[in-house]
Amino acid sequence: MKIGVAGKGGTGKTLIAGTLARFFAKSFKVLAIDNDPSMNLIYSLGMDPALRNEITPIAHMTKLVLERTSIEGAGSVIYKANPYVSDIPDTFKIHGPDNLELLVLGTVEQPSSGCLCAPNVLVRSLLSDLILNRDEVVIVDFEAGIEHISRGTGKSIDVMLIVTGAYQKSLDLTEKLSRLSQELGIKKTFLIGNMIENKQSEEFLHNWAEDNSLEIIGIIPRDPDIIRCEQIGESPYDTIRMTSPALNEIKRIFQNLKRYYIDSE
């Protein structure tokens, strides 16, 4: 199963992607992909944060990027549309807890959307190769917003999880993301409500989802213990899995995803 986690900035994508990856990694091989410029998935995965200083994201490996993408003798402005990338994940992935591996792709600041500069060509090719050709559960922590979907990097994902708060700005983006996901041909989109404070917000979200014909796979409450964990750089999965209502809901989402996958096979 190939899962993408998308949504507005700060809605909880990294926490959810990382925690889901840990739940899956107890019984499946998992490849977690960090495709966010701030590269902080490592914290939610419970891997040693010191590793951050040793990791060069693939998008920043200038030599590799040019080697794979530029057409020899053609100068530096012409790029291969489909560079060879299948060996990259196994060369650069980092081993994590249980059956988990992490690949840090990073992203490239781009002057305009759809930019075909070399690192973006490589990252996009890598993502589609990972999604099409690997047999692990792949979980991608996307960058915030809609850029990645408009660039087509999310193509071929089986399940897009859109994380949202119960407020209009987040829901506006959710609506855009779900429409783009559909247009890209992504088979299934689920909503996840996160940092939901009370019954009224929960009901508001359910009504909005119903009006927009979208399916909610989980509603995660705001949990101050998560913030405490993140303050000291500990992963909520390792520290508060047994006691946190939010982590308990992420576990339920994991079980729902497993069930969805088995039913859709």
Ligand SMILES: Nc1ncnc2c1ncn2[C@@H]1O[C@H](COP(=O)(O)OP(=O)(O)OP(=O)(O)O)[C@@H](O)[C@H]1O
């Ligand atoms: N259910 C929750 N309860 C309390 N705090 C939460 C919850 N979910 C996420 N947070 C906190 O909210 C902050 C943002 O979460 P996170 O980094 O996962 O969001 P994000 O969507 O990945 O952000 P970005 O768009 O910057 O990548 C973090 O400090 C995280 O600990």
Ligand SMILES: [Mg+2]
């Ligand atoms: Mg994030």
